[in-house]
Amino acid sequence: MKKFFSSRKLNIVYSVIAIAFMWAVWAIAYRAVGNKLIVPSYEQTFSELWEYLKSRVFWTALGNTVLRTLIAFLISLALAGICAALAALTNALRAALRPIIAFIRIIPTFAVILIIMRGTEANKNIAPVIVTVLVLFPIIYAQIMAAVDGIDVGLKNLVKVYKISKPIALFRIYLPCVAPSVISQTGANISLGLKIMVSGEVLAFTLKGVGGLMEDVYLSYKVANLAALTIAVVAVGLILDVLFSQLSRITKKWSGNK
Amino acid sequence: MIEIRNLTKRYKDLIVYENFDFSLEEGKITCLLGRSGCGKTTLMNILAGLTDCEGQVPELKCSYIFQSPTLVPSLTVKGNLALVCKDADRIGEMINRIGLKGKEKSYPVNLSGGEAQRVSIARAFLAESEALLMDEPFVSLDIKIKDIIMKLFMEIWREDGRTVFFVTHDTDEAIGLAHRIVVLSEGKIVYDETPSSPVPRDIGSEEKLRSELIDALLK
Numbered sequence: 206m207k208k209f210f211s212s213r214k215l216n217i218v219y220s221v222i223a224i225a226f227m228w229a230v231w232a233i234a235y236r237a238v239g240n241k242l243i244v245p246s247y248e249q250t251f252s253e254l255w256e257y258l259k260s261r262v263f264w265t266a267l268g269n270t271v272l273r274t275l276i277a278f279l280i281s282l283a284l285a286g287i288c289a290a291l292a293a294l295t296n297a298l299r300a301a302l303r304p305i306i307a308f309i310r311i312i313p314t315f316a317v318i319l320i321i322m323r324g325t326e327a328n329k330n331i332a333p334v335i336v337t338v339l340v341l342f343p344i345i346y347a348q349i350m351a352a353v354d355g356i357d358v359g360l361k362n363l364v365k366v367y368k369i370s371k372p373i374a375l376f377r378i379y380l381p382c383v384a385p386s387v388i389s390q391t392g393a394n395i396s397l398g399l400k401i402m403v404s405g406e407v408l409a410f411t412l413k414g415v416g417g418l419m420e421d422v423y424l425s426y427k428v429a430n431l432a433a434l435t436i437a438v439v440a441v442g443l444i445l446d447v448l449f450s451q452l453s454r455i456t457k458k459w460s461g462n463k
Numbered sequence: 464m465i466e467i468r469n470l471t472k473r474y475k476d477l478i479v480y481e482n483f484d485f486s487l488e489e490g491k492i493t494c495l496l497g498r499s500g501c502g503k504t505t506l507m508n509i510l511a512g513l514t515d516c517e518g519q520v521p522e523l524k525c526s527y528i529f530q531s532p533t534l535v536p537s538l539t540v541k542g543n544l545a546l547v548c549k550d551a552d553r554i555g556e557m558i559n560r561i562g563l564k565g566k567e568k569s570y571p572v573n574l575s576g577g578e579a580q581r582v583s584i585a586r587a588f589l590a591e592s593e594a595l596l597m598d599e600p601f602v603s604l605d606i607k608i609k610d611i612i613m614k615l616f617m618e619i620w621r622e623d624g625r626t627v628f629f630v631t632h633d634t635d636e637a638i639g640l641a642h643r644i645v646v647l648s649e650g651k652i653v654y655d656e657t658p659s660s661p662v663p664r665d666i667g668s669e670e671k672l673r674s675e676l677i678d679a680l681l682k
Binding site (some may be wrong): 366377 | 490512525526527531535536537538542546547590619
């Protein structure tokens with residue numbers, strides 16, 4: 206217990222050192238560049254951030270962005286789960302899915318946004334979700350397939366020898382084997398999703414979203430506001446990462462480690 | 464009798480078995496003894512339907528005790544046994560039998576190696592099968608635990624009376640458990656103890672058998 210606390214305290218110290226380092230880089234860059242339109246001061250940036258935190262528009266935009274990110278994550282997870290289940294059934298299906306997944310992984314997001322944007326205001330809200338799904342889906346699919354491939358051969362033999370029915374094998378043996386690995390990556394996937402979502406919103410100029418706010422302040426040369434919004438997104442991303450990483454506690458008892 | 468006829472098994476250019484004949488006496492424990500890489504596990508997997516081959520091999524409904532316990536990590540002791548048996552009373556009796564009363568709700572990660580292998584043995588006996596196959600089931604256990612679990616296995620088997628086929632490279636395990644010991648070398652039978660003997664054997668015949676088995680293994 207004592208060791209746990211000391212290592213935890215050390216981790217906090219390391220984190221504080223890393224934050225101080227980034228702060229120092231910012232301060233040096235600010236002095237070196239000497240142009241507030243390129244690198245804003247941190248006093249000005251945090252002052253703008255404080256103003257945002259008091260603004261209803263900001264919270265609405267942030268809520269919309271986080272909600273869209275969660276929707277995009279859930280769609281990606283569902284699609285990846287279905288495709289992985291199909292790929293796990295036969296090698297033929299796995300081979301057939303390979304070029305499709307590769308195409309989705311490679312397709313330029315900007316092209317997708319331009320295609321979707323040729324329409325109404327509603328598409329400005331949908332385009333970032335589609336782009337986020339296109340980025341997250343192949344990643345989550347690869348994570349699930351890696352977990353499927355990592356299932357103990359002994360368990361596969363157990364299913365064959367004892368002729369355990371397919372639904373029981375899937376839901377009581379294979380899925381719980383795959384779940385800990387996939388769930389442990391949920392936090393990282395969601396924070397990556399948030400990053401893509403904000404980029405998508407900037408490109409699509411989604412007004413009711415953090416990306417839309419960023420695009421707006423960028424066009425008005427409000428660089429300190431842009432930096433403030435970036436800090437807010439990073440903070441929300443970190444919070445989501447930490448919150449969803451706690452999910453892995455649920456599956457801890459299933460893992461092979463004591 | 465469970466009979467295998469003209470079995471041929473190749474891994475690319477490597478011939479493991481060629482026109483191999485083998486039989487198991489029903490209701491007895493047969494042991495296939497051999498050095499590492501002689502094809503013991505391959506034969507076991509062929510009987511279990513895990514490996515394909517050419518020849519006449521009966522399609523058996525099997526129970527299998529693997530080298531490692533191979534328990535489902537997300538299921539409790541009871542849950543693991545329920546995968547092969549729907550009768551809760553039988554599961555409860557078997558848990559008592561293997562000395563794990565009070566650990567029904569434990570996950571495999573919280574069991575010792577010996578406890579996990581007991582669950583594996585219980586699962587094999589709870590499953591309805593024509594034959595019980597064991598692939599070096601005691602190899603990962605320390606000598607004290609191994610002795611306890613071998614005794615437990617024999618106790619349950621005496622009541623169950625199922626046909627058992629197991630492979631090992633340990634002569635003491637073979638002598639301690641099997642009615643009939645067959646020594647395999649490079650895909651061929653080099654020693655076959657027929658007719659089968661009672662278990663336990665008397666001390667004199669055990670010593671003679673041990674020396675014969677070691678000779679056969681060194682051939």
